[in-house]
Amino acid sequence: MAHINTLDPGASPLDYYGFELRRHREAAGLTQRQLGDIVNYTGSLVGQVETARKLPTQEFSERVDAALGTGGLLSRLVGLVMRSQLPAWFQQVAELEVRATEICTFQTHMIHGLLQSPSYVRAVLGVLDQDKLEDRAAVRLARQRIFEKEESPVFWMVLGAAALHQEIGGREVMREQLAHLLTFENDPRINVQILPYSVGEHAGLQGSFTLFRFASDPTIVYTEGYSSGHPTANPDTVKDCSLRYDHLRAAALSIQDSAELIRRVMEDRYGEQVA
Known part of the structure; x- marks a missing residue:
């Protein structure tokens, strides 16, 4: 059996998001790959979000909410997650x-x-620091x-x-x-x-x-x-x-x-x- 990272949902908004995503996915009886196929993302990305290694986007959250019937939970959480990454x-x-x-x-x-604009954001944030530029740009946007x-x-x-x-x-x-x-x-x-x-x-x-x-x-x-x-x-x-x-x-x-x-x-x- 593959090792599953255990998240502490109280550690950060990003950890809480990942915890809730995994909880609702497993309740629906779906693997990461199966959910990824439904929402048109890779199973690997789903796994990275679940383990707080990748920031979720608004679009990802809306698609997963629709697929899992979460009542908009993840879409509401994503703003809090983004602000916590500032x-x-x-x-x-x-x-x-x-x-x-x-x-x-x-x-x-x-x-x-x-x-x-998105490209202007990346240009501004990329001065002297290209590390995780896309994630940092997404947070600003x-x-x-x-x-x-x-x-x-x-x-x-x-x-x-x-x-x-x-x-x-x-x-x-x-x-x-x-x-x-x-x-x-x-x-x-x-x-x-x-x-x-x-x-x-x-x-x-x-x-x-x-x-x-x-x-x-x-x-x-x-x-x-x-x-x-x-x-x-x-x-x-x-x-x-x-x-x-x-x-x-x-x-x-x-x-x-x-x-x-x-x-x-x-x-x-x-x-x-x-x-």
């Missing part, structure tokens, strides 16, 4: 993203993670599921024009990323404004920051350094950053003009080149 210092921030009713972010040179909630947060991003020109991942990646931003052009809950170079000095010269607003809790200001995050509810900091954000949003191009600029840069800088 760097420890960032997990609190991911929880803020989930609970916030409004997220207002100013980004100086890079698209915010909640609006990054899973954060974007907050926009699929029935009561999704209102999201505002004021983005420095430099982010449109910083060629992260190459021309094709940037074209895909800018096209991704344009998909939100008519979404009133996801708003992108570009802060043009012509503004000159502005209220965000000290760097990027994010405001998290909630239905009943105090506003949180979040700033980030290398491998560290700094959330604070200090009233003076919140007041200062809220004022700065109001000035940045006022100085930025309108949502419509911002979309036009994004479209123009996408075509002029990253469009197909004629030999």
